[in-house]
Amino acid sequence: xxxxKQNSPSLSVQxxxxxxxxxDYTNSMFxxxxxxxxxxxxxxxxxxxxxxxxxxxxxxxxxxxxxxxAKHLSLHIVPSQPGDSAVYFCAASAPTSGxxxxxxxxxxxxxxxx
Amino acid sequence: SAVISQKPSRDICQRxxxxxxxxxxxxxxxxxxxxxxxxxxxxxxxxxxxxxxxATYESGFVIDKFPISRPNLTFSxxxxxxMSPEDSSIYLCSVLAxxxxxxxxxxxxxxxxxxx
Numbered sequence: 001x002x003x004x005k006q007n008s009p010s011l012s013v014q015x016x017x018x019x020x021x022x023x024d025y026t027n028s029m030f031x032x033x034x035x036x037x038x039x040x041x042x043x044x045x046x047x048x049x050x051x052x053x054x055x056x057x058x059x060x061x062x063x064x065x066x067x068x069x070a071k072h073l074s075l076h077i078v079p080s081q082p083g084d085s086a087v088y089f090c091a092a093s094a095p096t097s098g099x100x101x102x103x104x105x106x107x108x109x110x111x112x113x114x
Numbered sequence: 115s116a117v118i119s120q121k122p123s124r125d126i127c128q129r130x131x132x133x134x135x136x137x138x139x140x141x142x143x144x145x146x147x148x149x150x151x152x153x154x155x156x157x158x159x160x161x162x163x164x165x166x167x168x169a170t171y172e173s174g175f176v177i178d179k180f181p182i183s184r185p186n187l188t189f190s191x192x193x194x195x196x197m198s199p200e201d202s203s204i205y206l207c208s209v210l211a212x213x214x215x216x217x218x219x220x221x222x223x224x225x226x227x228x229x230x
Contacts, residue, residue: 031216034218036221041123042223042224043118043120043206043224044221046211046220049216051216089156093216099162100217102219103156105156106155106156107156
């Protein structure tokens, strides 16, 4: 049972346009959501996060939106740059036995075309 | 942010053999995490390694197959034992970015393991 789903395995966007990456989850106990970026041969790098008490968090070109009623979050990148080309993972966490467990989606490969 | 060094970066191994992956952090951390990413799949948590106690394994992962050591607050190893082609994956270690509550994780660059 995949609790965090990224239904688009890949996405291509023109440089300068908006990239929108989507993520759906099923566990209503998740209270913290994160996006990671991963380049080939490197580990995932933390990008941006959002608490379940918020519906939007912005950091420069990156904005994460959370729709709790729909159990959906999205990452917006504006404007998209060729260096943004990477695999993006969304993740969610919930308190579990005194700690936090993180569940990752399968990733979306973003390609920004120059 | 924590700097995490993982060794080896990649290896090709024969089935039936074992490989130990090392993870070194440049600061003291309470918990270290080991993940596996099979081709086309998400990152799956194998176990949480706490210093001074046994590692906590997730469902589907057992100590005999993935023994973990955590001798101090900056170092951990994961051994993949009696390897089969199904163990071909990227193995990653990670630590929490801060103390308490929800925190992002910092990851090492991973070990890409191929079993023939």
